[in-house]
Amino acid sequence: DQQVKQNSPSLSVQEGRISILNCDYTNSMFDYFLWYKKYPAEGPTFLISISSIKDKNEDGRFTVFLNKSAKHLSLHIVPSQPGDSAVYFCAASVGGSYIPTFGRGTSLIVHP
Amino acid sequence: EAGVTQFPSHSVIEKGQTVTLRCDPISGHDNLYWYRRVMGKEIKFLLHFVKESKQDESGMPNNRFLAERTGGTYSTLKVQPAELEDSGVYFCASSQAGSLEKLFFGSGTQLSVL
Numbered sequence: 001d002q003q004v005k006q007n008s009p010s011l012s013v014q015e016g017r018i019s020i021l022n023c024d025y026t027n028s029m030f031d032y033f034l035w036y037k038k039y040p041a042e043g044p045t046f047l048i049s050i051s052s053i054k055d056k057n058e059d060g061r062f063t064v065f066l067n068k069s070a071k072h073l074s075l076h077i078v079p080s081q082p083g084d085s086a087v088y089f090c091a092a093s094v095g096g097s098y099i100p101t102f103g104r105g106t107s108l109i110v111h112p
Numbered sequence: 113e114a115g116v117t118q119f120p121s122h123s124v125i126e127k128g129q130t131v132t133l134r135c136d137p138i139s140g141h142d143n144l145y146w147y148r149r150v151m152g153k154e155i156k157f158l159l160h161f162v163k164e165s166k167q168d169e170s171g172m173p174n175n176r177f178l179a180e181r182t183g184g185t186y187s188t189l190k191v192q193p194a195e196l197e198d199s200g201v202y203f204c205a206s207s208q209a210g211s212l213e214k215l216f217f218g219s220g221t222q223l224s225v226l
Contacts, residue, residue, distance in 0.1 A: 003152070009152070017210050034214070034219075041219065042201055042219050043116070043217030043219050043220055044155070044203070044215075044217045045204070045216075045217065046215070046216075049214065065158035081162050084203065089155060099145070099157055099160055099168060100157075101154075101157065102147070102154050102156070102157075102216065103154055104152065104153055104154045105154075105155075
């Protein structure tokens, strides 16, 4: 029973365009959300996070949007660069538990 | 500063054998986690240590898996006896006290059970 769902296993985008990666969750107790980025043969690295008290958090080219009523979040990368090609994992946690629950990941390919 | 180190990077064993994975967290990180990813699936939580104590081991699949963190430094995860379904990438992660959700991951151990 997946509590964090990334329904798109892959996404292909042209360099310079926007990449939008989506994530849905089922547990209404989740109140902290994170995105991790993973290159082949490496472990995931933290990218950006958002608390449930916000609906948007921005860090350079990366912006995460949270829609609590829809239990949906998205990661926007603008502009996309070939170096952004990686697997992106969405994760969520419940305050007090502090153990992130991860999705299956979306493989992003940015074409030059 | 050294990151999270895992050893070995790859392990190929036969069904019924024993394998021990090791994780060295970032120095000073009290929290240590083990996760596993089967190909194409989610990164699934196995257990969480705070220093040498098991805080949460609800994700451990069964009693063939044993994790230890003696002295609150490095951790080992032993699988005995290994089964085919144990194959996957085992990730270790660590975090500082008070920053639990932001984990620092190692590169993982790719375990193949034949």
